[in-house]
Every structure is written in structure tokens, then in C-alpha cells.
Amino acid sequence: MPPALCALCKTERALIKRPKNYQKLCKSCFIRIFEDEVHHTITSSQLFFPGEKVAIGASGGKDSTVLASVLKTLNERHNYGVELILLSIDEGIKGYRDDSLETVKRNAVQYDMPLKIVGYDELYGWTMDQVVETIGKKGNCTYCGVFRRQALDRGAKMLGIKHVVTGHNADDVAETVLMNLLRGDLPRLSRSTSIVTGSDASEVKRSKPLKYSYEKEIVLYAHHKKLDYFSTECIYSPEAFRGSARSLIKNLEKVRPSAILDVVRSGEDMARLVPGAAPSSCACDGKATPNQTPADEDNIGGCGSSNGRTNGGEMAAMEKRLRENEAAEAAGLETEITAEKPKARSQDKPNPTNGQLKTAGTTVPIRLKQKLGTCEKCGYMSSQKLCQACMLLESLNKNRPEITI
Numbered sequence: 001m002p003p004a005l006c007a008l009c010k011t012e013r014a015l016i017k018r019p020k021n022y023q024k025l026c027k028s029c030f031i032r033i034f035e036d037e038v039h040h041t042i043t044s045s046q047l048f049f050p051g052e053k054v055a056i057g058a059s060g061g062k063d064s065t066v067l068a069s070v071l072k073t074l075n076e077r078h079n080y081g082v083e084l085i086l087l088s089i090d091e092g093i094k095g096y097r098d099d100s101l102e103t104v105k106r107n108a109v110q111y112d113m114p115l116k117i118v119g120y121d122e123l124y125g126w127t128m129d130q131v132v133e134t135i136g137k138k139g140n141c142t143y144c145g146v147f148r149r150q151a152l153d154r155g156a157k158m159l160g161i162k163h164v165v166t167g168h169n170a171d172d173v174a175e176t177v178l179m180n181l182l183r184g185d186l187p188r189l190s191r192s193t194s195i196v197t198g199s200d201a202s203e204v205k206r207s208k209p210l211k212y213s214y215e216k217e218i219v220l221y222a223h224h225k226k227l228d229y230f231s232t233e234c235i236y237s238p239e240a241f242r243g244s245a246r247s248l249i250k251n252l253e254k255v256r257p258s259a260i261l262d263v264v265r266s267g268e269d270m271a272r273l274v275p276g277a278a279p280s281s282c283a284c285d286g287k288a289t290p291n292q293t294p295a296d297e298d299n300i301g302g303c304g305s306s307n308g309r310t311n312g313g314e315m316a317a318m319e320k321r322l323r324e325n326e327a328a329e330a331a332g333l334e335t336e337i338t339a340e341k342p343k344a345r346s347q348d349k350p351n352p353t354n355g356q357l358k359t360a361g362t363t364v365p366i367r368l369k370q371k372l373g374t375c376e377k378c379g380y381m382s383s384q385k386l387c388q389a390c391m392l393l394e395s396l397n398k399n400r401p402e403i404t405i
Helices: 027-044 062-077 097-110 120-124 128-135 140-159 170-183 186-193 215-224 242-255 259-271 314-329 388-399
Strands: 053-057 083-090 115-119 163-165 205-207 356-359 362-365
Touching: 027 062, 027 215, 053 062, 053 140, 062 083, 062 097, 062 215, 083 097, 083 120, 083 140, 097 115, 115 120, 115 140, 120 140, 128 140, 128 388, 140 163, 140 388, 170 186, 170 215, 170 242, 170 259, 186 259, 242 259
Parallel strands: 053 083, 053 163, 083 115, 163 205
Antiparallel strands: 356 362
């Protein structure tokens, strides 16, 4: 049987079967389409503007290394006009983070980018090794996650940067969707599926240019581009809840390759149910990405919106048409019920004393919107008197063993 030819160029021998849609591609076409899909995500969502300083959250792993390489390539190819800087967080995990930071230092030289390293010890007075020694391995990811998010913001502020990009990929987003569904946390689901997070009240916005890129394709891109990255997993992560969601996602992917983006899409659609939630999906309106050709029913583009992607309102539209048909058949004997917002009545006004809304004998609790302020202790943005990091640090400091001389 003769070797299969690339599905795009039709001339070179196909060496790669895309995990996303099983499309057979040659090396150069795969690299090109991967970069074009990331470019599509960036431009359709308007992530950057000319002259902007952008910090890349660099850990030395495959995701952040590929992100740095792709952004450097696309910035030069499409003239984004952005200034890229590597920002690394040193959690203080011996045998893991110290080794990965050596990779980041090499990447800084390879990509000709400035590098800033911020450590937990200098920000919080604790390293993750000390945290785990104090509280144990169960629940330590909660501490690290809160500390890391705040450390990225503080590091960006030190550099005078208001935009941080991270290497979160489609697998990561799908895992987060499942985790928040299992927790029943719809508001957090809305934030986690957004390609851009942050608000006018926040000093730093974050974005995920690799949101629609499969983890396996990121590995293939790094391999064929011969990128230098660190591949060891965190020594404290096996106890994390995310591991269970990851196993489920991988099993689904074996049965249906598009399952990862299907979960991401579902998360985006559910996020729209949250009142006041910002758009969480790619803003391409279903346009095809460059170099995209239909391979089979599961063919998916960079954002998964050009093949079979819908706005999630087909059932509502169908029901509306059915109601219109029934009303026409009844020749005016029936009245169509529309979904227009009813006018507020005096008895529907919320009671400011108990935060409830009374409608037709039913009491509905009202969730008041939190006001974003600053932490009284560290000055970091928070809706409470103390930010999450300071509250966690208080509990740690209470359990810190006293040193006697």
C-alpha cells in the first residue's frame, strides 16, 4: 500500500495524524495549521493591540514553551507589534521547579526575551515545600493555585504589564469544566471558560491563546520544532482532584477525538446562563480557519466553531416556530406566549432588609453583586477584607512551628 499523502498539500508524505480530527498531514503543514489556528484564536478574540507589553507565564513545561515559540513566530509573521516578556513563578519545590527554571532560562536566550522570576518565599515567606511539610500533601494544590495566581499578577505589576498570557490548552479547560460541574459551581465555570479573564476593576487581564489546542498536538508541535522544554510533572500533583477529571477526559477522547472540544463548547454554552457573564467562546462567528479542509464528521478547526458549531439556541428557535404554526392553525383562537421580560410590579421589588424577591407568593433569594476592593493586609484586589492568599497565610502562620534558640 503506497504511503498516504498530506491532506493539505497533496505532495508530501503524511507523517502526522492529528489527534483532534485524525487528519493526515506532513510535518510542515501540521506546523503551519497549528500556528494558523492559534493566530485565528488571537485575531478573532482581539487578544493583543500594537505596542502592548505582554508577559508569558513561563514554567518551562511544554505548554508555556510552545506558547512562547508560537507567539514569537506569529508576532514576527503577522506584525502584532507586541513586546513579549517571560514571567516565571518559583514555588520553591526542590527537584522540580528549580530544574524547570533552568529550562526557562535557556528559553529566554533562545527566544531573545527578557525573563523575570518571582518566588513564593519573597512574596509570602513560605515555599511550597514548607507548606506541604506543614499541612501534608492533601489540599496543597489549593494553596499553590491561590498563591500562583496572585504571584503572576504581582510579577506583572513589577514589570509594569497589564496582560499575562498562559499556556492553558483545550484539555485543561475541559478538565476545569468537569471539575466545576462536579462541584456545582456555575459562576466559576463561567470564568474558567472565558478566553480572556479580568475586568475593568482588575489591574491585570489574562488570556489563553492555546485554549482550543489539544495537549497531544502541543506535544507534537514541540517535538517537530525541536523545542527545549521540561517534561516532569509536579511531585505534589498526584493527590489533586484535577487528576480524576483528567483521567475521565482521556478516556472520552479514546472513544471520540472531538470529546475535548465538545466539553469545552458545553462549558461555554452553560457559562452563558450566568447573568452578566462575558462572552467565553471564540468570536469568529463560525468562520473557517485558514488551511482547513473537511476530513470527516468530527473535523474541527482552531476554535471548533466552523464545523457543526452552533449558538446553542436551536431548540428555542424550533419551539418558537412550532408555536407560530400552532397559532396560525388556530386562526386567532390561541394566543402565543412570548418570552418578553415582564414589567416590574411594586410587589416584585426586592426587600432591602432580607435580600429576597417576592413574586406571586414565591420567595426568590437575590445574590448581591460583590464590590471589588483591596486586601487590608497586602493591598491585593479582593472583595473581602483579606484576600484568599492572606487568609491561607494566616492559617499557615498559626501552624508554623516556633524556632527556639
